[in-house]
Amino acid sequence: MARKDIFLFFARILSSSLLVVICITDVCSQSQITFRQLSIKEGLSQNSAVSISQDSTGYLWIATQDGLNRYDGKKFIYFPYSFVDITKPDYSNLGKVYTDRKGELWIIPLDRTPRKLLPETQTFEPVPGIDDASVIYQDKNFNLWFGTYTNGLYSLKKDSEYVKQEILPSNLNGTIFNIVEDSSGDLLLAGEHSIIRFNSHTGKHNNLNPESLANGPIEANISDIVFDKKGRQWIATYGDGLYLKEKNGNHFNRISKFSFSDPLPNELNILDLYLDSKDRLWVATYGRGLYMINLSTQKINHFIAEKQNPRALHYNDILCIYEDYTGTIWLGTDGAGLSFYDEYLEKFNSFINYQTPENINIDVVRAITVDKGKRVWIGTSGKGLTQFDPLSNSWQTFTTNANSINKIASNRVMSLLVDEQNNLWIGTQGEGLNIYDSKEEFNHYSEDTAIPLSAETIWTIFEDSKNRIWLGTREKGLIQFDKRKGEVKYLKSQVLHRNN
Secondary structure, three states: OOOOOEEEEEEEEEOOEEEEEEEEOOOOOHHHOOOEEEOHHHOOOOOEEEEEEEOOOOOEEEEEOOEEEEEOOOOEEEEOOOOOEEEEOOEEEEOEEEEOOOOOEEEEOOOOOOEEEEOOOOEEEEOOOOOOEEEEEEOOOOOEEEEEOOOOEEEEOOOOOOOEEEEOHHHOOOOEEEEEEOOOOOEEEEEOOOEEEEOOOOOOEEEOOOEEOOOEEOOOOEEEEEEOOOOOEEEEEEOOOEEEEOOOOOOEEEHHHOOOOOOOOOOOEEEEEEEOOOOEEEEEEEOOOEEEEEOOOOEEEEEOEOOOOOOOEOOOEEEEEEEOOOOOEEEEEEOOOEEEEOOOHHHOEEEOHHHOOOOOOOOOEEEEEEOOOOOEEEEEEOOOEEEEEOOOOEEEEEOOOOOOOOOOOOOEEEEEEEOOOOOEEEEEEOOOEEEEOOOOOEEEEOOOOOOOOOOOEEEEEEEOOOOOEEEEEOOOOEEEEEOOOEEEEEEOOOOOOOOO
16 A cells, blocks of 8 residues: 555566566765666667757757767667777766757867758758867857867857867867856866966966865876865866865865765876766766766765666766656766766655565565555565665565464465554465564464355455455455454355366
8 A cells, every 4th residue: 555655656567577666755865866878779770879958949969989970769860970989097088969058069079170050951960160179169259169178279259160289289288078167157167287367358267286184286187077065176187086165165175075975086098078067066977977966965976887776877987877858867987878866756766676685585576565663575476575674675475485483374475465553464375464563573374264255366456445455366255354353244256167
């Protein structure tokens, strides 16, 4: 019987095992979130997803090593553009797909020439004058900026048709990996061993040379920069982990210096940062999976691939992160396509035998119910009755092999019901009825017990509005049963050959 804080319990047979899916509002936690997958099996052109974006009409675009994909929620449409996918311990070169503030879609494919989508023809028009682009960014004034691998910084102003080189390569130390805008409107360019501040009004720029309070200059290449709602600046590095600076601070610090629940490894190779709409900072690493930092609660969760866990992350090499209009978090992996986390689907938590303690059985499920103490009861076909207590996160299985007089009559449990007195009614196949009472004792009812029951198999149990209990049986019809009086009423069909 469902309770107000438990939305759904159901079971689904998957091959020889059964997946139990449960949603419990006080039990679901961020560390248990479920990642789902889209890969070549679903039509993605290739499993290395280097960049993700959503256009103004809602289509999701995925750049891969072998093709650009447009996804409408059901199927993929392929566009013949390939994208670079190179990741090393101290840098990465990844193609891009980007949606600007006007909703226009841009790509940087394998030839490194930026292109804009023409919606009428569904073709991409190249931007002349740039052939070495690494990243695209549009500022608050709708000016476009193109970072390059070796040719400095370019702009395409909102009132211009032509690109302009803003910073010469001689004034930069190599690649611009990312571009962000700070609260003053200046651009920050994530570069090799440095962050460049660029004033778009004056054209002046300077090297900020970020330093950590403990170790001096940060020598690693900067992969990404994010400002949170408090104005704090986060920088990600290739191979040297994550740093944080307070809004008015002068130095960066490791996250271990702040009051977060756990430190992060110092040597993380971070390819992308993403601050989502719920104030959570997602950290994509190469080889170490995904981290999620809840900035409100200051808790950190780590997600990695687990072969035996269908809910886990699908790959430990994460190339990019994106949040779509619905709040779904999309992850591009370097070998398993897309992983995604949809919080609305997160109402469903799954359990399989691999995730339960030894000797606990939740496969071949035939019935599920919940008692007033919020305990979940799972009846199986041949493996007994299992109890899960979400409050204590404990499991127990009752079988006929128990070393106790107080044990269930059959391992084949076909039906379950919790009545108004919180008694658990257990219908079995071949051994009649059991009632598990408030004393935690099993009371057995069959043809041979003091209070007899003529039915051997009970397919379903129902409590009506007058608290009368009805048993749907095999060949004995419908029986109204009282645990003290026994069989009260029979309803049998005169038409059906058998009263099942």
